[in-house]
Amino acid sequence: AQTVTQSQPEMSVQEAETVTLSCTYDTSESDYYLFWYKQPPSRQMILVIRQEAYKQQNATENRFSVNFQKAAKSFSLKISDSQLGDAAMYFCAYLNSGTYKYIFGTGTRLKVLA
């Protein structure tokens, strides 16, 4: 069975600095999708970034980028120029191609210090 591990329950970053959140996953499949979701204090889940496993190029969305290492089964999220509004829980998620069962990690709480 697939698993997703987020080993950092909590992280802190100074405003305007860069932080990297870690995510590893375990799968024997070759075709899958990976996601990072943000859950702010309002608890509304929002998609941050999405990566297709067949793409070698790392996905980027403005200040958010990923480091996708398929062989190592690693999918870290880098947040550049951190802002106070980035403070939230961040969840890594895995989805097998052709299925509907997303698997979520336990989340990393990010604190942004002014």
Next chain:
Amino acid sequence: DGGITQSPKYLFRKEGQNVTLSCEQNLNHDAMYWYRQDPGQGLRLIYYSQIVNDFQKGDIAEGYSVSREKKESFPLTVTSAQKNPTAFYLCASSLFSYNEQFFGPGTRLTVL
């Protein structure tokens, strides 16, 4: 505006009672999902539905039931068989299986 609505935002239930959580979407998405969120455990899948009149159990379906009579609606019933129902419940939808999920604002259920 397109989106997902969940109601109510807060729900209180006495032990032994069944309760139904509402989830509606106007995104024309085929797939809908129910998750349970507990502190330190991330999101766990309860049920999901790919099309109308069809649904599958997730990882923690015991004590829950769903229906999918309309494309836009996917209500979740928490039955008295659910031993520890106090949690935050999230509904989500997606256009296709490989698309990202869109989430509702959630329902906080508390058993008194």
